[in-house]
Amino acid sequence: MEASQLKIFLSSFLLLLILSLAAFPSVTIADETAAVVVEGMVYCQSCDRFGSWSLTGAEPIPAAKISVTCKNHKNHVIFYKAFETDGNGYFYAELDGFKMSHNVLDHPLHSCHVKPVSSPLENCNFFSNVNNGLYGSPLRYENKRLFRKDWEVVVYSAGPLAFRPAHCPPETHY
Secondary structure (H helix, E strand, O other): OHHHHHHHHHHHHHHEEEEEEHOOOOOOOOOOOOOEEEEEEEEOOOOHHHOOOOOOOOOEEOOOOOEEEEEEEOOOOEEEEEEEEOOOEEEEEEEEEOOOOEOOOOOEHHHEEEEEEOOOOOOEEEEEHHOOOOOOOOEEEEEEEOOOOOEEEEEEEEEOEEEEEEEEEEEOOO
């Protein structure tokens, strides 16, 4: 009876291992055949949505700065770089130099986060926690890849992130 239980256990373990490896897109960073990119948007959250994650009525922020930080499985920073949004509040952050020492534990979905850094708008430059921006918005894989003849780019999404006005008028209830 013990031999059959051991076979079931090993079969289950191998199946889980294969499924967990298949769940992540393969990114071969070390041999420069794939590049990693993070994209997203940065907004100014309207006062009437203050305190929520809603971006209804929010305006994109051109020239806002965000940062991408990646830590390895030992919690050491292995990548950090700040990026700026374009005129539409969109950022396209190429993680040049990002290396994984462990293909599963240091995978960008686990190891990288995006945070807002600064807003050029004087009337909208306070941090908000929309999509965990204060602690680092996690990356999402949305099955987006760019292919060329000899390499590919894996594109992850983060956010959207937001800043908020420093002072919002108090709500009046009649």
